[in-house]
Amino acid sequence: xxxxxxxxxxxxxxxxxxxxxxxRASQSVSSSYLAWYQQKPHQAPRLLIYDASSRxxxxxxxxxxxxxxxxxxxxxxxxxxxxxxxxxxxxYDSSPWSFxxxxxxxxK
Amino acid sequence: xxxxxxxxxxxxxxxxSLKISCKTSGYTxxxxxxxxxxxxxxxxxxxxxxxxxxxxxxxxxxSFQGQVTIxxxxxxxxAYLQWSNLQASDxxxxxxxxxxxxxxxxxxxxxxxxxxxxVTVSS
Numbered sequence: 001x002x003x004x005x006x007x008x009x010x011x012x013x014x015x016x017x018x019x020x021x022x023x024r025a026s027q028s029v030s031s032s033y034l035a036w037y038q039q040k041p042h043q044a045p046r047l048l049i050y051d052a053s054s055r056x057x058x059x060x061x062x063x064x065x066x067x068x069x070x071x072x073x074x075x076x077x078x079x080x081x082x083x084x085x086x087x088x089x090x091x092y093d094s095s096p097w098s099f100x101x102x103x104x105x106x107x108k
Numbered sequence: 109x110x111x112x113x114x115x116x117x118x119x120x121x122x123x124x125s126l127k128i129s130c131k132t133s134g135y136t137x138x139x140x141x142x143x144x145x146x147x148x149x150x151x152x153x154x155x156x157x158x159x160x161x162x163x164x165x166x167x168x169x170x171s172f173q174g175q176v177t178i179x180x181x182x183x184x185x186x187a188y189l190q191w192s193n194l195q196a197s198d199x200x201x202x203x204x205x206x207x208x209x210x211x212x213x214x215x216x217x218x219x220x221x222x223x224x225x226x227v228t229v230s231s
Contacts, residue, residue, distance in 0.1 A: 001170075031211070031215070033211075033215050033217075035217045035218070037153075037218070039153075044203055044221040044222065044223055044224050045145075045153065045203070045205075045218070045221055046221070047217060047218060047219050047220075050209075050217040050219070051217075056219065088152065088153055090153070090217075090218070092209070092214055092215055092216055092217055093214070093215065094214060095167065095213075095214040096155060096169040096170060096171075097143075097155040097169075097214060098155070099152055099153040099154070099155070100152070101152050102152045102153075
């Protein structure tokens with residue numbers, strides 16, 4: 001099973017700042033089968049990025065993903081008030097699918 | 109528009125059985141995998157299992173194998189998650205999600221989610 005480790009656990013930033021979230025896999029994720037999800041309180045997760053770097057439909061271009069192998073990054077170029085949430089990475093290279101433990105982006 | 113609408117919150121006692129549902133619309137139900145994901149209070153996301161309604165091919169995470177049963181009814185475009193013997197540790201929010209992607213299983217991403225069903229198990 002591929003274990004995903006996200007860092008940091010919590011990111012305290014102000015609106016307008018840049019957020020950089022990391023996701024490291026215990027083994028290589030082939031074909032960059034990695035996704036990022038956003039979850040706000042009392043809401044279902046929402047797909048942001050898939051295949052490591054492709055934005056899902058309707059996702060603003062301030063969200064970007066990059067990475068391959070075992071190291072992946074989600075960047076939010078300029079934080080908007082609605083971006084403060086929990087972010088999860090997830091691999092769909094091999095079963096069982098696994099999620100990282102999440103990174104909370106909170107208002108500083 | 110793709111929609112997944114889940115059944116309402118449930119309160120059960122330990123040892124009881126339960127079946128929750130995920131009704132879909134806006135796409136060809138038989139042609140996309142549907143997964144179930146658990147989120148315990150204050151915790152992260154855990155994949156439980158998945159079904160391909162077209163042929164009822166069902167796969168489970170090792171952590172949930174034997175603990176739950178996933179099924180689907182193509183006539184009403186609905187997927188189900190059921191328990192036969194609930195425990196307090198099953199208290200959680202449960203999400204269904206549609207999987208898509210150009211690759212074959214398991215190379216599918218969770219692209220649309222239901223709103224979640226809160227299951228509370230307490231004596």
